[in-house]
Amino acid sequence: MSVSGTAGVEGLPAEQQPPEDPLRAWRGLADTSVLLDGFHALKHALRFGARIPVALTSDKAAVLALAADLAPDVAAALDALLAETDDATLRALVPRLHPTAVAALAVRPSRTANLQVLAHTPRPAPVVVLDDPRNLGNAGAVIRLAAGFGATGVVTTGTLDPWHPTVVRGGAGLHFATAVERVDVAELPAGPVFALDAEGEDIRGLKLPDDAVLAFGSERSGLSSELRARADHLVSLPMRPQVSSYNLATSVGMTLFHWSSGRPPGAQV
Structure with a gap:
């Protein structure tokens, strides 16, 4: 087993300097960090300012080639951060290793800071609420969508942890591009609540404000009674008769697109 790392990389802040012993650092941080x-x-985590204490790969040259092709803006940071180890060692640390053979540990953003972002008004973009979601992959896909549209944040109610490794994997690291937290319904951010419901008003006749709180029920049971009681508006998506429902991420994407279509072309969040 061998690991090659680099210490004291010029231009990186102290907290981003690669550790002298990457494997020891990984084992010490794994239980408290975001995979x-x-x-x-x-x-994506690098692009949106995540603190990454350690990053490992079994093929550094391949990862840097991928960066040169797809993400040259982070190539230098990757070159500095990545430590190379053998494939067996990496798979022992990350049993479900991604095909790109790279993994890293990041510091989870402060809950206090995220809640401050969610509570700040006026907001330039909506907050997405997943009411008691059950599917980890769907939650990750929603966070990826929300980050892409520039949503202020994604909050979940219920028991699902929005920072679960499977959710982070589905979100492609874009948890760091928006505020992601779990809250109770009573703690939802301020703003008019537009809850998606098949019996609601057709969304095509509405303009969604920037400070909207967009709520989506669980994949199986829909909106909870508590969230429904909190809603200011029930809203429906256009759907062909006899079709039961859309996938959760699809519903979020359609709703955010409707919100964004009311903004001038090129508007930035």
Whole structure:
């Protein structure tokens, strides 16, 4: 077993300097850190300012070639951060290793800081609420969508941890591009609540404000009674008769697109 790392990399802040013993650092941090599984998760985390104490790969040259092709803006940071180890060692640390053979550990953003972002008004973009979601992959896909649209944040109610490794994998590292937290319904951010419901008003006749709180029920049981009681508006998506429902991420994507279509072309969040 061998590991090659680099210490004291010029231009990196102290907290981002690669550790002298990457494997020891990984084992000490794994239980309290966010696992970034794969090239795209690490790429996005770097772009959006995540603190990454350690990053490992079994093929550094291949990862840097991928960065040169797909993400040259983070190539230098990857070159500095990545430590190379053998494939068996990496798979022992990350049993479900991504095909790009790279993984990293990141510091989870402060809950206090995220809640401050969610509570700040006026907001330039909506907050997405997943009411008691059950599917980890769906939650990750929603966070990826929300980050892409520039949503202020994604909050979940219920028991699902939005920072679960499977959710982070589905979100491709974009948890660091928006505020992601779990809250109770009573703690939802301020703003008019537009809850998606098949019996609601057709969304095509509405303009969603920037400070909207967009709520989506669970994949199986829909909106909870508590969330429904909190809603200011029930809203429906256009759907062909006899079709039961859309996938959760699809519903979020359609709703955020409707919100964004009311903004001038090129508007930035």
